[in-house]
Amino acid sequence: xxxxxxxxxxxxxxxxxxxxxxxxxxxxxxxxxxxxxxxxxxxxxxxxxxxxxxxxxxxxxxxxxxxxxxxxxxxxxxxxxxxxxxxxxxxxxxxxxxxxxxxxxxxxxxxx
Amino acid sequence: xxxxxxxxxxxxxxxxxxxxxxxxxxxxxxxxxxxxxxxxxxxxxxxxxxxxxxxxxxxxxxxxxxxxxxxxxxxxxxxxxxxxxxxxxxxxxxxxxxxxxxxxxxxxxxxx
Numbered sequence: 001x002x003x004x005x006x007x008x009x010x011x012x013x014x015x016x017x018x019x020x021x022x023x024x025x026x027x028x029x030x031x032x033x034x035x036x037x038x039x040x041x042x043x044x045x046x047x048x049x050x051x052x053x054x055x056x057x058x059x060x061x062x063x064x065x066x067x068x069x070x071x072x073x074x075x076x077x078x079x080x081x082x083x084x085x086x087x088x089x090x091x092x093x094x095x096x097x098x099x100x101x102x103x104x105x106x107x108x109x110x111x112x
Numbered sequence: 113x114x115x116x117x118x119x120x121x122x123x124x125x126x127x128x129x130x131x132x133x134x135x136x137x138x139x140x141x142x143x144x145x146x147x148x149x150x151x152x153x154x155x156x157x158x159x160x161x162x163x164x165x166x167x168x169x170x171x172x173x174x175x176x177x178x179x180x181x182x183x184x185x186x187x188x189x190x191x192x193x194x195x196x197x198x199x200x201x202x203x204x205x206x207x208x209x210x211x212x213x214x215x216x217x218x219x220x221x222x223x224x
Binding site for chain 1: 155214
């Protein structure tokens with residue numbers, strides 16, 4: 001398994017506050033992804049990265065931004081959290097040459 | 113966009129029984145992946161399939177890449193209580209981007 005950690009694992013925040021979630025990998029995988037998982041919707045892609053400083057939007061990117069300054073770290077920022085962003089967030093990584101993605105343990109975010 | 117239909121949505125079985133679940137699409141897929149997710153954790157990759165007709169096993173789990181390339185199947189033999197969880201299929205559609213499309217999962221309950 002890829003060494004993927006996410007921090008924090010749980011967070012409660014208030015509407016309107018900025019929030020940053022961190023994904024850290026030790027596998028030197030080129031690609032990294034942020035998903036959210038909600039009942040009835042399954043896993044939906046927020047943003048992804050195909051290299052340092054190279055990122056692109058997924059299907060549900062509104063209200064989120066990302067940054068990747070190092071291979072091992074991929075940050076997801078909610079500029080101004082809303083209740084609709086209450087969800088479980090998963091990071092995933094993928095090495096070059098395969099489509100296999102490996103997931104982190106998730107961050108449960110509650111926006112009150 | 114492409115969608116993956118997983119069935120059944122949930123299954124309740126007795127320990128020792130065999131399990132079958134499938135994933136279908138109206139579009140052709142080039143890659144199929146099967147994941148398992150335990151409560152409170154991230155999805156774990158079980159099996160990856162890359163060629164039509166391919167049959168791959170991982171212990172008591174066997175997955176197949178359908179000949180039409182529009183479906184995939186996962187079988188679990190002699191189920192045990194730790195097989196409980198949600199099983200997701202995911203795939204890479206032909207001619208699309210390299211982003212995974214996910215099914216919504218099959219929830220498996222095993223009664224001892």
